[in-house]
Each structure stands twice: as structure tokens, then as C-alpha cells.
Amino acid sequence: MKKYVIVVAGGKGLRMGGEIPKQFIPVKGKPVLMRTLETFHACDPNIELIVVLPVEQRSYWEHLCAEYGFTLPHRIAAGGETRFHSVKNGLALVEEDGVVGVHDGVRPFVSAEVIANCYAQAATLQAVVPVTDVVETVRHLLPEGGSETVSRNDYKLVQTPQVFTVELLKRAYAQDYKPFFTDDASVVEALGQPVHPVSGNRENIKLTTPFDLKVAESLIDD
Ligand SMILES: Nc1ccn([C@@H]2O[C@H](COP(=O)(O)OP(=O)(O)OP(=O)(O)O)[C@@H](O)[C@H]2O)c(=O)n1
Numbered sequence: 001m002k003k004y005v006i007v008v009a010g011g012k013g014l015r016m017g018g019e020i021p022k023q024f025i026p027v028k029g030k031p032v033l034m035r036t037l038e039t040f041h042a043c044d045p046n047i048e049l050i051v052v053l054p055v056e057q058r059s060y061w062e063h064l065c066a067e068y069g070f071t072l073p074h075r076i077a078a079g080g081e082t083r084f085h086s087v088k089n090g091l092a093l094v095e096e097d098g099v100v101g102v103h104d105g106v107r108p109f110v111s112a113e114v115i116a117n118c119y120a121q122a123a124t125l126q127a128v129v130p131v132t133d134v135v136e137t138v139r140h141l142l143p144e145g146g147s148e149t150v151s152r153n154d155y156k157l158v159q160t161p162q163v164f165t166v167e168l169l170k171r172a173y174a175q176d177y178k179p180f181f182t183d184d185a186s187v188v189e190a191l192g193q194p195v196h197p198v199s200g201n202r203e204n205i206k207l208t209t210p211f212d213l214k215v216a217e218s219l220i221d222d
């Protein structure tokens with residue numbers, strides 16, 4: 001079965017701050033996005049890589065690839081206004097039936113086991129997302145003011161790769177954008193289709209703030 005991954009790296013990294021978007025920041029000597037792509041390739045070299053980049057950073061990426069000797073084959077799509085629009089642009093490069101994952105370019109620590117399991121399960125379940133347990137207590141802010149504790153066992157934290165059959169994800173992304181669409185599962189669910197949670201890995205953090213970069217450095221062995 002044909003396998004794709006759309007690695008979204010079309011954002012600006014505003015919460016990270018800094019001169020260059022976070023996906024290009026070197027962690028232990030190598031840009032985050034290269035680490036992410038290498039993780040997928042090492043897990044399964046048959047997964048075709050599609051990378052979504054900000055239009056204005058495409059030549060910078062090409063320069064980085066030359067500088068770091070990065071030669072993994074990949075196709076490039078243009079970043080959009082939101083993650084939804086970036087995924088949609090990447091999906092336009094998916095031509096064959098099969099399964100397609102969407103993965104944040106700033107999640108380099110996804111495990112090979114999680115990638116393999118998400119793709120394997122998606123072939124039969126159609127829509128699969130990796131999740132982890134909530135490890136802190138969760139407080140719900142009430143619309144009328146005040147707040148209350150809710151049962152954390154009723155919630156999961158959602159990661160990527162989120163993996164779907166190509167037919168389903170294309171149908172989902174034909175819908176109009178809604179601000180509620182913060183991941184791919186929410187887009188698929190808006191069609192009325194079920195999404196199946198599977199185990200993620202705790203290290204699979206989304207590098208979002210400068211603190212996460214410190215954690216990232218500590219997760220890589222010298
Ligand atoms: N228009 C966008 C926005 C986000 N992303 C990608 O989606 C992933 C998760 O998004 P997030 O962590 O929010 O990244 P940014 O949007 O870059 O960060 P911020 O919200 O802090 O600006 C990132 O790999 C980011 O590059 C994208 O491809 N296109």
C-alpha cells in the first residue's frame with residue numbers, strides 16, 4: 001500500500017520567537033525539520049515525504065540542505081495561512097490511493113513504534129491519532145466565571161502523526177476552514193467519521209516555546 005507523510009513546517013513559530021522559524025533551528029547541531037524527516041525515513045523508507053514550507057523560506061531550506069548535506073528525497077508544497085491551509089496544500093501533491101499521515105515538522109521525537117503502529121492501524125481503521133495520558137489535574141473554566149476540576153481520565157493529549165486513508169483525508173479537507181480545526185482529526189470528525197486513538201510516546205513533544213528547545217537538547221544523546 002502506498003504511504004505518504006505530509007510534514008507541516010509552514011508556520012512562523014511566533015511563540016518560540018527568534019530570527020528563524022523554529023523548524024529550522026539546529027538542535028544538537030542539526031535543524032529540527034531534518035531530524036523529523038530522518039525519523040520517518042529511518043522507520044520506513046517507503047513513506048514518501050512531502051514537506052510544507054513557508055514560501056519565503058523555500059530557498060533558505062535549499063541552502064540548509066546543501067549546508068548540512070541533507071539528501072533525503074522530498075517534495076515541497078507552499079505553506080498556507082493556517083495549519084489547515086498548509087495541510088491542504090500538501091495534500092494536493094498526494095496522487096495515489098493508500099494511507100497518508102500528517103506530522104508536525106517540529107515533533108522530531110516521535111518513536112518508530114508509534115509511526116509504524118499508526119500507519120498499520122490506519123489501513124483498517126481509516127483514521128488514527130496517537131495520544132498520551134494527561135498527567136496533571138485538569139481545571140475547566142466555566143462560561144459564567146469560576147472553574148472546576150474535571151476527571152483527567154476523560155481526556156487525552158493528541159499528537160501526530162495523524163494517519164488516514166487518502167480518500168478520507170481528501171474528502172475532509174474539501175470542507176471549508178473552521179477555526180475549530182486545530183488538527184487533522186477534527187477536520188475528519190466534522191464529516192461524521194470516527195477517529196481512533198492509539199498510544200503515542202511521551203517524548204513526542206511539539207517544540208513550541210524556548211523551554212521545549214532545552215528539553216529537546218536533553219532528549220538527544222551525544
Ligand atoms: N500556517 C501554518 C501554521 C503551522 N504550520 C505547522 O504546523 C505545526 C504545528 O504548529 P505550531 O506549533 O503552532 O507552529 P507555528 O504556527 O509555527 O507556531 P506559533 O503558533 O507559535 O506561531 C508546525 O510544524 C508548523 O510549522 C504550518 O505548516 N502552517
Ligand SMILES: C[C@](O)(CO)[C@H](O)COP(=O)(O)O
Pocket residue numbers: 083104158159160182183184206
Ligand atoms: C496537531 C497538533 O500538534 C495536535 O496536538 C496541534 O493541534 C497543533 O496545534 P497548533 O495550534 O498548531 O500549535
